[in-house]
Amino acid sequence: MPKLTIDGIEVEVDPGLTVLQACETIGVEIPRFCYHERLSVAGNCRMCLVEMEKAPKPIASCAMPAADGMVIRTNTPLVQKARKGVMEFLLINHPLDCPICDQGGECDLQDQAMAYGFDRGRFHENKRAVQEKYFGPLIKTIMTRCIHCTRCVRFATEVGGVEELGATGRGEHLEIGTYVEKALNSELSGNMIDLCPVGALTSKPYAFVARSWELQKTESIDVLDAVGSNIRVDSRGREVLRVLPRLHEQVNEEWISDKARFAYDGLKRQRLDRPYLRRDGKLRPASWTEAFAAIAERIRGVSGDRIAAIAGDLMDVEAMFALKELMGALGSPHLDCRQDGAKIDPARRAGYLFNTTIAGVEQADACLLIGTNPRREAPLINARLRKRYLQGGLKVGVIGPQSDLTYRTETLGAGPETLAEIADGRHPFAEVLKQAKRPMLILGMGALARPDGAAVLALARRVAEACGMVREDWNGFNMLHTAAARVGGLEVGFVPEAGGRDLNGILDGAGKGEIEVVYLLGADEIDTSRLGNAFVIYQGHHGDAGAHRADVILPGAAYTEKSGTYVNTEGRVQQTRLAVFPPGEAREDWTIVRALSDVLGRKLPYDNLPQLRQRLFEFNERFQRLDAVVPANWGAFGANGAVDGAAFRTPIENFYMTDPISRASETMAACTQIYVLGEQGGDEQGMTGTNG
Amino acid sequence: MSVSNSDVVAQPTSFAFSPDNLARAQTIIGHYPADRKASAVLGLLDLAQRQSGGWLPRAAMDYVAELLEMAPIRVYEVATFYSMFNLKPVGKFHIQVCRTTPCWLRGSDDLTQSCKKKLGIGLHEVTADGMFSLIEVECLGACVNAPMVQINDDYYEDLDPARLEAVLDALARGEKPSIGSQTGRQGSAPANGQKTHAAEGGGQAGE
Numbered sequence: 001m002p003k004l005t006i007d008g009i010e011v012e013v014d015p016g017l018t019v020l021q022a023c024e025t026i027g028v029e030i031p032r033f034c035y036h037e038r039l040s041v042a043g044n045c046r047m048c049l050v051e052m053e054k055a056p057k058p059i060a061s062c063a064m065p066a067a068d069g070m071v072i073r074t075n076t077p078l079v080q081k082a083r084k085g086v087m088e089f090l091l092i093n094h095p096l097d098c099p100i101c102d103q104g105g106e107c108d109l110q111d112q113a114m115a116y117g118f119d120r121g122r123f124h125e126n127k128r129a130v131q132e133k134y135f136g137p138l139i140k141t142i143m144t145r146c147i148h149c150t151r152c153v154r155f156a157t158e159v160g161g162v163e164e165l166g167a168t169g170r171g172e173h174l175e176i177g178t179y180v181e182k183a184l185n186s187e188l189s190g191n192m193i194d195l196c197p198v199g200a201l202t203s204k205p206y207a208f209v210a211r212s213w214e215l216q217k218t219e220s221i222d223v224l225d226a227v228g229s230n231i232r233v234d235s236r237g238r239e240v241l242r243v244l245p246r247l248h249e250q251v252n253e254e255w256i257s258d259k260a261r262f263a264y265d266g267l268k269r270q271r272l273d274r275p276y277l278r279r280d281g282k283l284r285p286a287s288w289t290e291a292f293a294a295i296a297e298r299i300r301g302v303s304g305d306r307i308a309a310i311a312g313d314l315m316d317v318e319a320m321f322a323l324k325e326l327m328g329a330l331g332s333p334h335l336d337c338r339q340d341g342a343k344i345d346p347a348r349r350a351g352y353l354f355n356t357t358i359a360g361v362e363q364a365d366a367c368l369l370i371g372t373n374p375r376r377e378a379p380l381i382n383a384r385l386r387k388r389y390l391q392g393g394l395k396v397g398v399i400g401p402q403s404d405l406t407y408r409t410e411t412l413g414a415g416p417e418t419l420a421e422i423a424d425g426r427h428p429f430a431e432v433l434k435q436a437k438r439p440m441l442i443l444g445m446g447a448l449a450r451p452d453g454a455a456v457l458a459l460a461r462r463v464a465e466a467c468g469m470v471r472e473d474w475n476g477f478n479m480l481h482t483a484a485a486r487v488g489g490l491e492v493g494f495v496p497e498a499g500g501r502d503l504n505g506i507l508d509g510a511g512k513g514e515i516e517v518v519y520l521l522g523a524d525e526i527d528t529s530r531l532g533n534a535f536v537i538y539q540g541h542h543g544d545a546g547a548h549r550a551d552v553i554l555p556g557a558a559y560t561e562k563s564g565t566y567v568n569t570e571g572r573v574q575q576t577r578l579a580v581f582p583p584g585e586a587r588e589d590w591t592i593v594r595a596l597s598d599v600l601g602r603k604l605p606y607d608n609l610p611q612l613r614q615r616l617f618e619f620n621e622r623f624q625r626l627d628a629v630v631p632a633n634w635g636a637f638g639a640n641g642a643v644d645g646a647a648f649r650t651p652i653e654n655f656y657m658t659d660p661i662s663r664a665s666e667t668m669a670a671c672t673q674i675y676v677l678g679e680q681g682g683d684e685q686g687m688t689g690t691n692g
Numbered sequence: 693m694s695v696s697n698s699d700v701v702a703q704p705t706s707f708a709f710s711p712d713n714l715a716r717a718q719t720i721i722g723h724y725p726a727d728r729k730a731s732a733v734l735g736l737l738d739l740a741q742r743q744s745g746g747w748l749p750r751a752a753m754d755y756v757a758e759l760l761e762m763a764p765i766r767v768y769e770v771a772t773f774y775s776m777f778n779l780k781p782v783g784k785f786h787i788q789v790c791r792t793t794p795c796w797l798r799g800s801d802d803l804t805q806s807c808k809k810k811l812g813i814g815l816h817e818v819t820a821d822g823m824f825s826l827i828e829v830e831c832l833g834a835c836v837n838a839p840m841v842q843i844n845d846d847y848y849e850d851l852d853p854a855r856l857e858a859v860l861d862a863l864a865r866g867e868k869p870s871i872g873s874q875t876g877r878q879g880s881a882p883a884n885g886q887k888t889h890a891a892e893g894g895g896q897a898g899e
Contacts, residue, residue, distance in 0.1 A: 163763030168772040179768040180750070 372444020
């Protein structure tokens with residue numbers, strides 16, 4: 001444990017820390033541009049200079065390991081002068097365009113120039129201008145502003161795993177870019193915008209939209225995948241203007257995926273802002289009273305056995321709980337929240353959670369991916385796997401389609417036979433898993449959303465048990481969900497009751513006329529053509545597949561417009577907060593169910609959210625424990641049975657469009673064009689930011 | 693050296709080392725540990741540049757990247773950093789005029805001027821017949837014999853416009869002008885004759 005003196009304070013720090021980190025432990029703040037906790041040390045901006053006794057000149061504290069007996073001074077005139085000198089050099093070529101720069105107000109350079117900048121420039125030559133680069137539809141570049149900290153280069157190389165960005169040229173001619181004109185192909189590229197300490201990389205969709213200080217900031221949760229990334233929703237008036245990540249070490253660290261960050265413009269388009277009723281085959285606007293009356297009319301006299309409900313991927317726990325209670329009151333046992341038909345066993349909690357936890361991935365030393373492409377399904381879990389891979393010694397085997405996951409993988413096979421071989425110890429990878437100290441497997445929806453899914457689930461359990469993945473101190477069995485609502489739905493019991501039909505049963509029943517009324521709670525990813533002649537009630541926020549088939553549309557709230565509980569793939573309970581109000585006559589989802597229950601004469605016993613939540617906590621006390629991951633007990637799950645030989649498929653083909661919000665987003669459509677369909681764009685070539 | 697990709701150059705679509713160069717490349721790679729193959733990048737880029745006629749097409753950089761299992765951008769970074777790598781075609785004789793202080797004081801500007809006039813090209817340009825190209829560079833480390841130019845791998849020192857033109861004429865005729873000092877002095881020996889009595893007295897160099 002090195003002991004050093006910083007500004008006269010003696011401090012003992014963990015070995016391996018740098019001087020800069022040592023300073024931070026006692027609250028001495030060191031200005032920096034290139035240094036970032038989660039990236040490798042570059043040491044090229046020189047802003048963090050401090051004075052070290054016996055050193056002939058100031059040292060870069062970010063790159064100097066803290067050593068025993070060091071005497072560091074951070075507040076001497078020499079340090080001040082050195083930092084002012086560095087700042088003056090940085091500003092030589094930095095344009096004075098803060099008034100038209102999107103970074104203005106949240107710019108590291110601007111802030112630090114307040115402390116170390118000179119009030120006029122002494123450089124009388126021309127500033128240099130650098131050509132704009134094309135980084136794709138998400139990132140706007142004004143490279144003249146770049147100070148060459150290389151954070152973006154290091155992020156792309158280290159975290160993103162796409163080694164496409166670099167610093168070309170030298171000296172005055174150094175430029176950051178891809179050299180070969182192309183869009184950056186990473187699901188995490190938006191994080192470079194946050195990392196950029198100046199206005200060189202800014203958000204393209206957010207360009208010239210607002211100033212950071214005009215925005216209302218609401219801390220919330222992302223629901224566009226099952227990771228439950230912590231986000232901050234920035235809004236002005238009734239509009240969400242941008243989404244930024246919030247720090248959560250256990251979940252998303254300080255990154256979010258591009259879908260979480262940029263799909264927000266989908267919240268403004270194709271919204272259902274009033275109830276609709278199908279009359280003479282066409283959907284026509286209606287009032288809430290008329291919509292409810294139509295439902296009451298249709299449901300009257302229909303036995304509960306002929307009513308069913310399916311919950312979608314973005315639904316909050318409260319709405320599903322309320323609808324479940326309403327369905328119970330109507331006497332219907334036909335509920336399902338697994339709208340992709342995944343054969344998840346709701347009875348055993350350990351069988352549907354990401355038991356290792358996301359942070360726990362960093363401890364694993366062997367990983368088996370089954371029917372999953374984490375890069376598309378959960379980019380942040382993939383980033384964890386990559387982080388673990390970069391530490392060395394992680395072996396990853398894949399059963400299912402091959403793809404570039406940004407780390408080295410071994411393709412073991414395509415379908416269930418390979419899984420069976422591993423379970424029986426007949427496959428060499430079984431030995432790898434057995435030899436590993438902390439082996440894990442990730443079971444994706446590509447392996448479960450198929451007719452033999454339950455048997456595959458049981459096979460995966462056998463692999464986990466046979467390869468020592470389940471122990472007192474370690475649970476390496478993980479299910480990777482693709483829907484934010486899924487675990488919440490399972491925990492709240494939005495699954496078939498005794499004798500009830502599952503998704504397939506409901507759709508079959510509807511097709512045959514055995515199910516007369518289907519309540520779609522935000523369910524859009526089902527095959528609506530199988531609903532037959534059933535009377536379809538669609539409650540949701542977007543005019544997507546479900547709404548097109550509906551007979552009655554009840555407009556609900558999107559995740560930014562309600563306080564809802566979501567359970568991520570680990571089983572972590574988190575809540576969104578209302579950032580903006582739902583548009584028009586749309587309402588928070590649980591209140592719609594509650595109001596409908598009154599009209600149907602089966603009034604649910606809660607009038608406000610706290611009352612509902614109280615009842616929810618009584619149903620399952622885990623919902624009370626916000627942000628906690630409650631470990632689940634191991635046991636039998638899945639069903640033994642024959643598996644067929646069909647290969648596992650990729651559950652998500654297009655990362656950018658997975659749900660009604662991202663399908664309505666223009667930004668996501670642009671990404672789909674370029675990254676999925678492979679069309680190249682690039683419109684502002686040749687500009688430098690100094691143009692008119 | 694130009695970083696910007698807007699200087700569009702007709703790029704060959706493919707590149708591969710000739711068998712000889714591949715053998716040389718393997719030797720260079722062999723100088724470094726197996727897991728540090730990337731260390732060979734400078735040597736391989738130099739080989740590739742020689743094979744491609746004095747410049748580095750992008751296909752060659754991509755080829756080297758693949759050979760060394762590096763991301764292409766890491767090779768682009770190296771190739772754009774070093775001024776010795778030419779990213780645009782150069783002439784058969786690539787003239788690099790040193791313009792750093794000692795050469796400049798001794799008349800490097802005149803050398804550049806006379807080249808421009810004689811060859812009818814500006815800096816970073818190639819003559820129509822593809823024989824000569826001209827650039828200015830910083831110190832080449834032959835200050836004692838300033839001013840000097842480098843043409844391909846050879847130094848021509850103690851130049852003035854007339855002597856440089858003679859060299860260029862010789863090259864154009866396909867001759868091999870003598871390299872080094874063009875005034876006939878040996879190495880960097882004093883320009884105006886011996887200054888010591890060492891030779892007379894039988895003393896040895898370095899005394």
